[in-house]
Amino acid sequence: ARSDIDHFSYQDTKYECQRRTPLNHHNKKFTEAFEILEKHASYIDREHGESRALAFRKASCALKSYPREITRIDEISKITHVGEHSLRVITDILENGYSEEVQDIISCEMFHVIELFTGIYGCGPSTAHKWYSLGHRTTQDIKDNAEILNLNVQQKYGVEFYDDLNAPVDMPDALRIQRLVVEQLDLIQPSCSAEIVGGFGRGKQCGHDIDILISHPEEDKVEGLLVKLVNRLTTLGCMLHTALSVGKNVVRKETFVKTKATQTRSTMDNLDRCFAIMKVEKSATDNDSCNSWIARRVDLIITPSSQYAFSLLGWIGSKQFNRSLRLYAWKEMKIHLNSHGMWDHKLTPPKRILATDEEEIFKALHLDFVERKDRNC
Numbered sequence: 001a002r003s004d005i006d007h008f009s010y011q012d013t014k015y016e017c018q019r020r021t022p023l024n025h026h027n028k029k030f031t032e033a034f035e036i037l038e039k040h041a042s043y044i045d046r047e048h049g050e051s052r053a054l055a056f057r058k059a060s061c062a063l064k065s066y067p068r069e070i071t072r073i074d075e076i077s078k079i080t081h082v083g084e085h086s087l088r089v090i091t092d093i094l095e096n097g098y099s100e101e102v103q104d105i106i107s108c109e110m111f112h113v114i115e116l117f118t119g120i121y122g123c124g125p126s127t128a129h130k131w132y133s134l135g136h137r138t139t140q141d142i143k144d145n146a147e148i149l150n151l152n153v154q155q156k157y158g159v160e161f162y163d164d165l166n167a168p169v170d171m172p173d174a175l176r177i178q179r180l181v182v183e184q185l186d187l188i189q190p191s192c193s194a195e196i197v198g199g200f201g202r203g204k205q206c207g208h209d210i211d212i213l214i215s216h217p218e219e220d221k222v223e224g225l226l227v228k229l230v231n232r233l234t235t236l237g238c239m240l241h242t243a244l245s246v247g248k249n250v251v252r253k254e255t256f257v258k259t260k261a262t263q264t265r266s267t268m269d270n271l272d273r274c275f276a277i278m279k280v281e282k283s284a285t286d287n288d289s290c291n292s293w294i295a296r297r298v299d300l301i302i303t304p305s306s307q308y309a310f311s312l313l314g315w316i317g318s319k320q321f322n323r324s325l326r327l328y329a330w331k332e333m334k335i336h337l338n339s340h341g342m343w344d345h346k347l348t349p350p351k352r353i354l355a356t357d358e359e360e361i362f363k364a365l366h367l368d369f370v371e372r373k374d375r376n377c
């Protein structure tokens with residue numbers, strides 16, 4: 001039925017994990033519009049927002065995979081995930097050079113304020129709405145009313161270091177943090193590995209934070225490692241703020257024990273982790289202020305070697321790639337997949353499937369391997 005689009009070598013798959021989504025693609029003018037529509041849907045329309053946001057995200061992912069610039073609407077009118085609404089937006093852009101719906105959003109004050117507030121570390125859309133409805137419009141407003149608004153610790157740091165934390169992190173910064181972490185790990189537990197994951201792992205040149213996955217070839221050598229590492233970094237004066245989550249890793253040999261935390265959010269896992277704000281030395285070229293350091297968001301995640309491949313896959317991302325992978329695994333293969341492992345639920349009791357690298361996970365799921373640089377959906 002979809003043979004009419006085959007000759008463009010676009011794979012019209014049901015799941016994003018079944019095709020390649022490169023970082024650099026040919027349809028930015030459309031995907032940028034979809035990103036605004038997606039945000040608007042999740043910020044403003046809180047009743048149907050999530051499903052509308054997902055529809056725009058899926059359309060955007062499809063266009064990112066499309067191997068050339070779209071110039072005619074009939075090229076893509078039959079693509080799964082590009083629904084009626086999305087087609088209308090693309091048509092507008094093709095015909096007028098812009099989408100009126102997107103223009104309306106961009107000229108809406110509320111959208112910009114919610115965007116500004118959700119850029120504050122620790123502030124989600126519902127808090128942003130609350131602050132907006134109380135009449136606040138700037139980060140200074142939030143700072144001035146910190147007491148009355150009863151800001152939590154994260155939000156206080158978020159406001160305090162707003163500019164630093166919203167300045168993109170580049171690769172040299174990421175490497176600097178990695179070096180620091182490796183140095184400290186060597187002093188605590190030799191032979192640890194510390195890999196940069198997240199967006200940088202997918203080839204992005206900048207990001208909003210630095211994600212580092214830490215492990216050790218010997219399974220039990222990572223026990224208690226995170227607290228020791230964070231204590232050392234704190235003593236060195238590198239930590240501005242830390243939020244630790246330790247000791248909830250409850251994977252047993254055969255089955256995955258679901259705790260409350262695992263059930264609440266699908267992307268959340270129970271690995272020992274520290275969400276931190278760190279002081280990072282500025283490079284010689286950053287001479288725009290007298291400060292010698294800049295505040296950066298850093299995620300440190302610890303995983304035992306038996307779970308490494310799964311944690312790596314999960315934390316390389318993107319979020320949407322993993323969502324689709326997990327959904328595919330469950331719907332098509334009855335396999336439960338997360339950052340700890342995978343379990344075959346076609347068997348009773350479910351049987352754990354082991355893997356030592358990402359390739360083995362794709363193979364077990366009967367999927368073609370997707371390179372990290374092509375997981376940018």
Ligand code: 8DG
Nearest residue numbers: 198199207208209267268269314315316317318319
């Ligand atoms: P960016 O920082 O460059 O903006 O993008 P990113 O690196 O892709 O996003 P991220 O928010 O830093 O998340 C990195 C990956 O980590 C993402 O694919 C989802 C994954 N991840 C998990 N578990 C958890 C979790 O508990 N919280 C968060 N925030 N991310 C998680 O596997």
Ligand code: MN
Nearest residue numbers: 198199209211
């Ligand atoms: Mn990241």
Ligand code: MN
Nearest residue numbers: 198209211299
């Ligand atoms: Mn992160």
